[in-house]
Amino acid sequence: MLIGTLFALAAGLMWGLVFVGPLLLADYPAVMLSFGRYLAFGLIALPLAWFDRAALRQLSRADWLEALKLSLVGNVIYYLCLSAAIQRAGGPLPTMIIGTLPVVIAICANLRAGSQGVASERLPWARLAPSLGLIALGIALVNRTELAQLQADPHADLARYALGALLAIGGVICWTWYPLRNADWLRAHADRSPRTWATAQGLTTLPLAVIGYAGTWLFFSATDAPWAMPLGPRPLPYLGLMFAIGLFASWLGTLCWNEASQRLPPHLAGQLIVFETLSALSYAYLLRGEWPAPATLAGVALLIGGVMWALRVKPEPPAIAEPAPH
16 A cells, blocks of 8 residues: 555556646647647657566457557547646646545546445445545645636636636546556456556557548648747757656556556546646746645645545445355
């Protein structure tokens, strides 16, 4: 449990970087950020695949198809939605919406465990509710100050913010499906290396990113878009940030999350995604050079408290039916 939690923490620290990219490269369209990041991820996975070639050869055709699905939904589409949302609504609103993932995933995992009759993974709602409530309240407090500033801005483009909110909700849908589906495969293949599975997802992401990047280039050329392809107006910062996010957030973050997913039940792992929200907020305030408001600090304390509470909750053992009298 402790090792799995530490791996989830490490994944959250890595994934928090993905919220920084659209802010540092605000002049780049979301398609360039998404396909650029995963093109870098796929290229990084190529030499890693050479070292894991024996384990990768053991993956079946069904395994590769599953990795492709996970890569498409959990990587490309998710980050396309997230980066577009951040560029349209700013950092706070998408962070708030994505920050609901711990609650949404935990609820979905518990509902699914109940519908499938997996008693070993289902938590009683009465015991799960306090941690979910603390996390939800913490998320609300963390974003209270930011949302107040947004509402007070007379120049705010509400239609643009609404579109950003819808895109962020799309990201939530993608990343509710991804960790549950990914955990299913890892727990069903406990003998397989999480590192190999992370590399496999990188390899399947590469052709998706190449097709997406090439399609973006052709579209910009056909529409005479004022955009300097292939690397945009700031090639070095773009390349550096894409490869940094590709290495740390995509490959290493996925590796750490796979390690956590093999050790933790889905409902608990879902709540530990809160580490990503905390990391993203920390990085955002570091970029601003500001100290968080008291309401934000109180929200962070509630988030941590909710996670600590969740770690103490254990599934109830299934009741053993008494034998019928003869």
